[in-house]
Amino acid sequence: MEVQVLGPVEVRDDEKPVALGPPKQRAILAALALSPRTVVPIDRLVDLVWGDAMPAAVVPSVQSYVSRLRQALDPLRPDRVSRPVLVTRTGGYLLDLADDELDARRFEAEVTALHDVVRSLPESGPPPLTAEELAAAEARLVGALGRWRGMPYADLGDSTTASAERGRLADLRDLALEDQVALWLALGDHRRAALQLSSLTTTHPLRERLWGLRAIALTRDGRQADALDVLAVLRRTLREELGIEPSPELQRLQAAVLRQEEWLKWTPLRQAVAAVATGTPAPTTAAPGIWPAFERERHAADLDAALALAATGQTTFAAVTGEAGIGRTRVLTELAVRAEAAGFRVGWGRCSQDEDAPPLHPWQRLLADLGLPDDPEPTKADPFDRWGHLVDVVLDAAAEQPLLLVLDDLHWADGPTLRVLRLLAEAPDPRPLLVVTSWRSPHARPTNALGDLAANLGRRHALRIELEGLSADGTRALCAAVAGRPVTSAEGRAVHARTHGVPYLVVAYAREAARTGASFTDVVASVPTPVAELVRRRLALLPPETWDVLAVAAALGEADLARVADVVGSGPDVVLDRLEPARAAGIVQEMEFDRVTFTSAIVRDMLRQQVPASRAAWRHGRPRLAVAHA
Ligand SMILES: Nc1ncnc2c1ncn2[C@@H]1O[C@H](COP(=O)(O)OP(=O)(O)O)[C@@H](O)[C@H]1O
Ligand SMILES: [Mg+2]
Known part of the structure; x- marks a missing residue:
């Protein structure tokens, strides 16, 4: 048997609903369930159920409602004689319910137990639980939240006792929703977390933890600017409503979002599972803080x-x-x-x-x-x-x-x-x-x-x-700091040659090296996706006629100007004119000795990969890269 008060009162026996009679009779059950195993004096009961609208001869009604409730409930318990559900005591009544016979108590127990699990999740880095365990915890929270059918103790009016208990249960429900979001974040479901948090922060505009989680979810969803917006809204709200500044934790979070600090990143669970399985500590890439800024x-x-x-x-x-x-x-x-x-x-x-x-x-x-x-x-x-x-x-x-x-x-x-x-x-x-x-x-x-x-x-x-690119030494130092391992000077030079010390590119290669464990020399032989995207964005800004010339120059490989002009079918002056935007954008270098030299081998390789081999194919349209961004 279970008495359910997270909504209009109900009693279920083996999932089957039990008939509880007219509204006042049900309200009396709800009132007794407010404090199970405690004697509720008759005048309190009357107060909870009728409030100010108490009829003249109320006590006999109470007695008859209670007796009919007893007839409905006592049979639900096998040992009804030794342990009846509804007990009469001097001056009042008592509902003898075990904690697992009242849905509000079960809800509370479940939510607090799961909160201990969620609290054990680290702010960053791999969680100590496997994906399966996290999913199981989330499923239990869904089950607990599913117990809510409406306003708790809906049969009772707005007495202080009922309101206080409703408030307490609502707080527990918020805690459960917040914990659910934390589990989604741990599971990598950032978008869903961000959506839920957007509604939670609307309901609770002054709960900083929710705002912080929302900023983290947005950042992990690749929406750094939105994350900063959200923190700005909180800052304003706190100022306007309370005249205070966000907590130091949130201020640190804001700086972390701005700097895209490592610990904000989501650690894929695959890693965590492996670490748990082998008992080895997880990699420490998630240590708070970021690598220092070099050469600035x-x-x-x-x-x-x-x-x-x-x-x-x-x-x-x-x-x-x-x-x-x-x-x-x-x-x-x-x-x-x-x-x-x-x-x-x-x-x-x-x-x-x-x-x-x-x-x-x-x-x-x-x-x-x-x-x-x-x-x-x-x-x-x-x-x-x-x-x-x-x-x-x-x-x-x-x-x-x-x-x-x-x-x-x-x-x-x-x-x-x-x-x-x-x-x-x-x-x-x-x-x-x-x-x-x-x-x-x-x-x-x-x-x-x-x-x-x-x-x-x-x-x-x-x-x-x-700002200029980092030196070869600076590049090497940045590689070592990001990848968290020593980097030889040959590796440092290889990365520098490839990136010209542009920190974004260096960081991308270093992350790739840390992820795959490959040597930097091998890693720079490929183009990591974020780098390819960056290069594509930069190339997309160039006019199409520049594209054509660049494509030819890349295909020929650091060719001399005359050869490029020959393939393009125009004079060297026209080629130089068309290359000018690429030079201004830092894609090709000043043209010395009539040679076209790319500032970045990455750009050259990307152009090469994208440009169809035959001249006829590219001549009649923009190269495919450009089309993709048109
Ligand atoms: N001098 C530096 N030393 C180490 N890391 C740097 C340095 N400059 C930038 N970074 C890192 O390189 C990446 C790109 O830098 P960012 O400031 O976003 O570039 P920009 O704003 O010019 O596009 C970031 O991860 C940043 O932390
Ligand atoms: Mg920037």
Whole structure:
């Protein structure tokens, strides 16, 4: 027999429902179930069931309801004589239910037991349980949550006792939902976790753990920008509702998401299972923290000087440029951490490649980070008013506390975003304000607006940092730090030759080496998928006629210009013109001795793989790579 109170009261005997009579009679059962094995005095019972609407002669009704309940329930117990379900005691009644005969108690026991399991899961790294064990725990939680049929103790009114118990059960249910999400995360079901967390954070906007898990789920689902958005929303909510800052854990999490720290990554369970099976400790790739930034000390010092200048009240600008993956965001992130330690408030806006991003989105993000109000009337007819308003908001805030504003990836900025930045650069009154921007350079197709801005910053004597690839030594050190094993100088040179020290590429190869255990020399012989994607994105920016020439040059292999011109069927001057965007984008090098040299062997190999062998095939259309991104 089981009494069920997680919804309108029900009794089931071997799954069969037991008839419980009219509403008040059922309510009396629910009221007794609120505190099983405890005497409930008649006046309390009346209070719980009738509240203020108590009829005149209520006690006889209670007695008759109880007696009919007894007739329904006692037969359900084999030893009914020695141990009846409903017992009369002086002044009241008692429902003699074992813990496993009341669904609320079973729910509670199950949820707390499973919570101990979930609590044992490490924040990062392989869980101590196998995939099967995790799935079994999740199934049990599904079963426990399935016991809910509606509002608990639905037959009772809003008395304090009933409400308190409902609240307690609701908390347990939230705990179960949260634990379920943690299990999904451990199982690698990041998307499902993110969806569930989006609804949980809406219901519980002040529960930081939920927001943290949501940011982790989004990051693991490859949505780093959304993860940062979510943390910005939390920061704003906490500020507005409670006037407090997010906990240090969440602040660390935000930095970790920005830096894409290793421990955020999901550890595939295959590994975990193997580790459990063989009893060997799992690899320690999941240690918190990230590898250090190599060979950026000088730039860091320059930026610190800019920060110090801003701290004296001088509005200061800086721009960090370099090709994709060179480490712009990393430099900015490290700066943001130092700035916060120096008492600056940091606002971060990133421009998005996403065509759907609304205009001024980076500024909105940045203001949200700072907890500043956005435009009160976004529908203002004159855009100038809106832009000026944004500038004013920032300047006012800087007057209160030193500010660091970061605008990352400006090569994707919308026009209004750049306009606001220019207005800010033209603002006459100095403020303790450091504005650091970043964009890709050499930019394949510089927009006029970005060019104008760069010139404008130049006039303001903005600090300009052009990031270069790491040296062969730096490349070797980064490989060793990421892969967690010694790297020979020959291996370091091989990776450097392949990547030109672009950290993103170096990291991709080092991860591949760590994953496969292969030597770096073998690993660089192939193109890891993320690298291929990066190269494809860069190539996709080039005009089609450049493509054709590049394809030929790659097929011929570092050919001299005359041969390329010959195959393409035009003069060397035309070939040079067409290669110019590729040179500006850093794909081919300055053409010396009339040779076409690729800056990266990866690009050359990729082009080769994609270009059909016969000239006729490529001549009549863009090479396939380009088509794939058209
Ligand atoms: N100097 C460096 N030393 C070590 N790792 C670096 C360095 N610069 C960047 N990285 C790493 O390389 C990857 C790409 O860097 P990122 O800052 O995202 O490049 P960008 O913003 O220029 O595209 C990140 O994983 C980052 O942590
Ligand atoms: Mg970046």
